[in-house]
Amino acid sequence: MLIVVDMINGFVNEGPLHDENIGNIIPGQVELVKAFLENNRDVVFIRDAHTEDAEEFKSFPVHCLDGTHESELVDELKVYEDQGITFKKNSTSAMFAKGFMEYINSKQGLEDITIVGCCTDICVLNLAIPLKNYFNEQNIDTNVIVMEDLVETYNIPNVHDNKEYNKMGLTLMKQAGIIIM
Numbered sequence: 001m002l003i004v005v006d007m008i009n010g011f012v013n014e015g016p017l018h019d020e021n022i023g024n025i026i027p028g029q030v031e032l033v034k035a036f037l038e039n040n041r042d043v044v045f046i047r048d049a050h051t052e053d054a055e056e057f058k059s060f061p062v063h064c065l066d067g068t069h070e071s072e073l074v075d076e077l078k079v080y081e082d083q084g085i086t087f088k089k090n091s092t093s094a095m096f097a098k099g100f101m102e103y104i105n106s107k108q109g110l111e112d113i114t115i116v117g118c119c120t121d122i123c124v125l126n127l128a129i130p131l132k133n134y135f136n137e138q139n140i141d142t143n144v145i146v147m148e149d150l151v152e153t154y155n156i157p158n159v160h161d162n163k164e165y166n167k168m169g170l171t172l173m174k175q176a177g178i179i180i181m
Helices: 020-038 100-106 120-137 162-175
Strands: 002-005 043-048 085-089 112-118 143-152
Touching (some): 002 020, 020 143, 085 100, 120 162, 143 162
Parallel strands (some): 002 043, 002 112, 043 085
């Protein structure tokens, strides 16, 4: 299974947390999505789609409101959305998105879950580590893999250095048993 996290306009093209450099990982993600689909493997898209009163806005600026252009997949990936399944989330973790865990549990015998997307240190990390913990708790032998070259985070000078936070996110995930490729 491939999970593409938050490759939406609000992190790539517009909005207070966007960084156009995140767009640099899109071509590799498109190739991976195509490969998974051609091999009849599941592709899951996760989209930030916040309510106007989202608790998350106490920690982050208002972004990616449900029903807005910001919460839609970038055009390069949007063309594949109907061939996969999409879950909207109102927090930094897809684990709590409506229907997500039910979907994961319906997929018996998953050997690997590959994760790509943004933001490495927030939404990718908050999916990968709890997912690995869940599999460990349930004694399910499923690898959680993060593709190092296909994840990125945003840069805000003197606030959120993308290189530092990307490295930190990958390190924390590796220490938690995530396979970094």
